[in-house]
Amino acid sequence: MPSEQDIYEEHxxxxxxxxxxxxxxxxxxxxxxxxxxxxxxxxxxxxxxxDDGRIEEAWFEGEGCVISQASASMLIEKVEGKTLDEVKAFSADEMLELFGPKLTPNRQKCCLLSWRVLQSAIHAPVDAGDSEDDSDGPHFGGPSLSEES
Structure with a gap:
């Protein structure tokens, strides 16, 4: 089992x-x-x-541990310029490999959070604000990841 020190490698x-x-x-x-x-x-x-299904630009925001935030940065850098088919084919195992250090199962969830959100985001167009109820800010389609078991 890696030590905490090993998890926080330089990259x-x-x-x-x-x-x-x-x-x-x-x-x-x-x-x-x-x-x-x-x-x-x-x-x-x-x-x-x-229009041709390529990620022209990708950004993230968030709060959390070093693993969740660093892995989000790594993933966003990796997927820019990729096609939707390439992003859909990018597996959880490949995400863990991209991150680098071996993680315990609970820490893997931290690392895979951004990957799960990315996989959901490609199916969640931003509401253009056509509805009259626009006071709550942007609305995102698709299921909430917080509702998963």
Missing amino acids: VLDHYEDPYHRGPLESATHADEGKNPLCGDVVQVSLRLS
Whole structure:
């Protein structure tokens, strides 16, 4: 079993301290948010998809442990420019491999949170605001990840 020290390898800390595309994406066409109920980590993924189904831009926001936030940064960097088919084919095992250090099952959930949100976000177009009830901000389609068992 790896020590806590091993988990926080240099590249993990680099992504945590200087994340790739962390912040809002005003021109998002697709987005979703998820929470890890075990520890409270939260990640929102926002995407701008091209007409031909390619991720032109990807950003994330969130709060949580080093693992959840660093893995979100790594994933966002990896998927920019990919097609939707490539993103759909990117597996949970590949996400854990991308992260690097071996993780306990509970810590794997932290790492896979952004991957789960990304997989949901590609199916969740941002509501263009056509409805009159626009006071609550943007609305995202699809099931809530916090409702999963």
